[in-house]
Amino acid sequence: MKIISNPKHFLALAILLLMGISMTSCLKDSCSETQRFIEFEPIYVQGEEFRVPVKTEPPREMIETGKFYFYNNNILINEKNKGIHVIDNTNPESPQNIAFINIPGNLDIAIRDNILYADNYVDLLTIDINDINNPTIVCRDEEVFSLYNFRSDLGYYVGLSETGRTIEVECGDPNFGSSNFQRNGFELFDSNIAAGGVDVDNSTHSGGDGQGGSFARFSLVGDYLYVINQAELISYNIETVTKPQKTNTTNVTWNIETLFPYENHLFIGSQNGLYIYSISEPATPEYTSEFRHADACDPVFVKDDIAYVTLRNGTFCQNFINQLDVLDVSDIDNPRLIKSYDMDHPHGLSVRDNHLYLCEGEHGLKVFELDDLEKISDNRVEHVKDMDAYDAISLSSEYLLIVGKGGLHQFNTTKPSDLKEMSFFPVGQ
Secondary structure (H helix, E strand, C coil): CCCCCCHHHHHHHHHHHHHHHHHHHHHHHHCCCEEEEEEEEEEEECHHHHCCCCEEECCCCCCCEEEEEEECCEEEEEECCCEEEEEECCCCCCCEEEEEEECCCCCCEEEECCEEEEEECCEEEEEECCCCCCCEEEEEECCCCCCCCCEECCEEEEEEEEEEEEEEEECCCCCCCCCEEEECCEEEEEHHHHCCCCCCCCCCCCCCECEECCCCCEEEECCEEEEECCCEEEEEECCCCCCCEEEEEEECCCCEEEEEEECCEEEEEECCEEEEEECCCCCCCEEEEEEECCCCECCEEEECCEEEEEEECCCCCCCCCCEEEEEECCCCCCCEEEEEEECCCCCCEEEECCEEEEECECCCEEEEECCCCCCHHHHEEEEECCCCECEEEEEECCEEEEEECCEEEEEECCCCCCCEEEEEEECCC
């Protein structure tokens, strides 16, 4: 240790220290940066509010599109937490809104042989829709989706609702720089994240199954229905379609979001990676491998031993990544990254033949040729810009469905480099 014995040196040091303190104080005082947060309040529902008969009602106006599903020439579009719009698509050039199935708390569905499986806030419903105008609940499995939806005297916590209020947080506030925090019973989220959407949050099937998009949490494979909640993969034997029998619950990881079946495996997209489970023994899926990535929301589509995974920002996933990851999964025990591609704001996706249909949110729909997986970004053959694209279902080499904030788009894809819009069914109709 060096001791300062010269008074002049001591005085000089004291002056320097005071100047440093003064400068630091000045910097703090001059800080004028603020961060804008949007306020949300928790939503609770009591069991008696949603454990009610399912009803088919006259068609109603679409206010907000959610996930969608194709079955028997009908397109079923979710209205978040409210139910399902039934669109008669017998003529794709003139889709008709024919009914609304009222299911409180609904986000996801799957259908086999006119039996509809749907979430009803925390419960899983089995609904007979042989007569779509008179649906009947034939089975209810309670609290399947209740890991985050905890129960209290107020009811089940089921999500958040924007209050319409905002606050500005100054740079000296301990919450400055956070993505979200709690205050006085409210949740506050950085406006750049909340603006991207707060989620109070497949391949073609044969036989009597329908087809969902890449954001699906339900999957039908053989005699089994697989569903995911926030952390678990749950298996049901549906050999008798009206009486699903739970066979297994497997803990995967927190924040799992999407489920995609491919051959004898399930690909589960989460906020921190892609998890692969074997269903060689379909009643009891087993962990096979995983591919970890930065925290991000990630729908996945798999074809010909290649997995396409999108990562995006502007959500609760709290990242600044917008990219497409292309993985080789031919060695299912060791998924290998082929290449990552920068994108604008990728959401859902679908692959048909030799083309990737990629939804870019407010940036529209992009189509890429897949001849060279090392040069996908160089082989973009089409970009439809004047639309919002959230998710895609490719029904055939000639037929593509796209859903987005604006509504439902249908394209003829006979020539992927020159898409022809067949029809547009808008929100508000």
